[in-house]
Amino acid sequence: MVSQDHNNRIKPIKPERRPITLRLSYVQDFVPHLADALDFVIEKLHFIPTEKFYLSDGPKNEPIELSDCNGNLLTLIMKQIEYNPEFNYIIFHTDDCLRDYHKYTHAGVEFTSRPEYTDAGLRVDFLGNKENRYTLLEERIYTDI
């Protein structure tokens, strides 16, 4: 007879789920493309909004909550910025450009360049859905990190 303790092994420790925050920056001209950017997050990164909302009414000021099939939560924050000729696409901010470059490449995202160093930090440009262009940017501060 199998003892009651048979399956009473120490359970593996589940890695703690850390909430992910994705910040998008855009200039006024790119407001029409925000819905495409969100579609890109849903289609390529496989996150689904936890509640319905409509970007057609204009960009949302409050964060948008999304989750993936593993229960990971992603908070999407959209922020309008002033026009900058260096960044004429919607910017996906990251805290590790190479990690996300690798992750997006695996997800089938088409990059138009290799990660390169700029005054703002490490950046790489990619094509989203409907041939929209985006920038993945890791801003870096070069004093006492």
Next chain:
Amino acid sequence: MKYLRVLKNNNQISSETVKQAYYPEHISNFSMKMVFSGNSTYNIGKRHLNLYPDSFLALNQGTTYSSKVDSNIPVNTLSISFAPEFLSDFYRTQFKNINALLDDPFNHTDHSESYFLETIYPFSGDMKYNILHLKNQIEQNSPDDLLVNEYLHHCLINYFKVYHKEVSNKSENLSFLNKSTKIEILKRLTFAKEYISSNYNKNIDLQDIAQTACLSVNHLLRTFKQAYGLSPHQYLIKVRIDRSKYLLRNTRYTINEIVEIVGFECPSSFIRLFKAINTITPGKYRLNLQ
């Protein structure tokens, strides 16, 4: 605690946290060494280098060295060893034209230019960001070889930038016509610099530094200032202040303890120099970080 990862292409990353360790003489591939807390000692021939968290050490392929950790606090180290083929391929893709790469894609014999000035370099900027990201990945996740190699590729990009800034640009500052003389002087000045950096908390004088660099005192004074824009004494003060800032940021040592650790004679001269350089007192500097 020890971590060792050998990639398929023979690049290797090792990390450990120890208080005492000794690694006898062995031959290295081109490698980079970092410490994130405390310090470790490297013996390369007759040179004895102490590595601190503000610097990294670059060793050339074929160098024989031994290393040691002997500390009261845990010392966290990271070492990256680059396979010769990876280094050679990086060099070729950076500096050869596209036709040469297409005609001969697997030529890994071209090591002629992959010899660098073997010394300690500032661990800051993109190099630091990249290494910290790599460290974070290997500690938190199990990154695949492709991602690790991407980080290592960027380590080399960043190293070339640091090398260009610290060696190529500095040699241009020297007012000699002959290129080989410039390189020889810069090599000796590098020994002076690493001697200061390794012994910054001891009572060192110009004679010691000049002797280590195989330069006369006057020659050392003149060329050091030309190359780095600072006298050896000013550079020593800078190293002491930079390390005191690290201790203020990352430890709970009192100001008096820090004064003793970094080798200043008394707290008043430390506070005066700290304020002159940073326009803020050490106490306020620490307070602003909280």
